[in-house]
Amino acid sequence: MKSILTPTLSAFTLQLPKATHLPLLTSKSFPCNPNPTTTLLPLKPTTLSPTCSIHSIQSRDVHMEPATLPPGEIHVIVGPMFAGKTTTLLRRIQSESSNGRSVALIKSNKDTRYGLDSIVTHDGAKLPCLALPVLSSFRQKFGLDAYDKLDVIGIDEAQFFEDLYDFCREAADNDGKTVIVAGLDGDYLRRSFGSVLDIIPLADSVTKLTSRCELCGKRAFFTLRKTEEAQTELIGGADVYMPVCRKHYVSGQVVMEAARTVLESQNVQCVSYA
Numbered sequence: 001m002k003s004i005l006t007p008t009l010s011a012f013t014l015q016l017p018k019a020t021h022l023p024l025l026t027s028k029s030f031p032c033n034p035n036p037t038t039t040l041l042p043l044k045p046t047t048l049s050p051t052c053s054i055h056s057i058q059s060r061d062v063h064m065e066p067a068t069l070p071p072g073e074i075h076v077i078v079g080p081m082f083a084g085k086t087t088t089l090l091r092r093i094q095s096e097s098s099n100g101r102s103v104a105l106i107k108s109n110k111d112t113r114y115g116l117d118s119i120v121t122h123d124g125a126k127l128p129c130l131a132l133p134v135l136s137s138f139r140q141k142f143g144l145d146a147y148d149k150l151d152v153i154g155i156d157e158a159q160f161f162e163d164l165y166d167f168c169r170e171a172a173d174n175d176g177k178t179v180i181v182a183g184l185d186g187d188y189l190r191r192s193f194g195s196v197l198d199i200i201p202l203a204d205s206v207t208k209l210t211s212r213c214e215l216c217g218k219r220a221f222f223t224l225r226k227t228e229e230a231q232t233e234l235i236g237g238a239d240v241y242m243p244v245c246r247k248h249y250v251s252g253q254v255v256m257e258a259a260r261t262v263l264e265s266q267n268v269q270c271v272s273y274a
């Protein structure tokens with residue numbers, strides 16, 4: 001009997017050191033902790049130093065257990081330009097932050113309209129952020145330790161990130177992060193833009209915002225490009241785009257397509273002369 005019991009008991013004994021980590025982890029899971037980083041971080045080395053020889057292995061084991069990680073979430077905010085997507089994203093991020101959660105903001109480095117170190121809404125609200133070419137570089141740039149302590153990740157102008165799907169899935173499914181994504185669902189031709197629509201099957205919630213039609217004041221669902229350029233990605237503000245209702249999208253698009261066709265034929269002539 002003894003020979004059977006002993007291994008069982010020793011297995012339980014091995015679990016005991018994990019219990020000493022629990023207060024550390026559970027305190028992180030209380031979002032109302034008014035100052036989570038300053039109360040948690042200094043405790044870590046001193047609390048864990050007696051078991052430092054096995055600390056790194058244990059903390060990774062505890063971290064990997066699904067039961068100890070709060071579940072991740074994905075929330076998607078879409079709509080045409082000037083619908084308040086960035087404002088809504090910033091409001092949600094600020095709300096998470098004031099609830100004691102650790103937050104970070106990412107935007108594409110393609111959008112340099114307001115500088116690369118902050119996100120600014122059309123109405124002037126501003127928050128610091130990281131401007132990146134791809135989301136896969138975020139962990140490295142932000143710092144692996146800092147990433148582990150992060151609760152909420154906001155992504156603005158998400159249509160510019162090709163690796164949006166993989167990043168969101170991994171952050172929410174494996175890393176327990178809340179990811180809030182804001183981006184255009186459609187381009188100026190109302191076709192799916194980037195990977196924003198691809199993450200809807202992953203999402204907890206989807207919010208489609210609307211703007212006001214610049215021509216009639218009705219609800220605007222679409223973005224009309226006012227200039228002749230025909231490429232999908234053309235960064236611009238009110239000088240290039242305007243929000244429109246369905247009726248004015250259709251009539252406006254007819255006019256703009258005709259203008260682009262005329263200009264294209266002129267360009268061909270110019271090239272042939274060159």
Ligand SMILES: [Zn+2]
Pocket residue numbers: 213214215216217218244245246247248
């Ligand atoms: Zn209209």
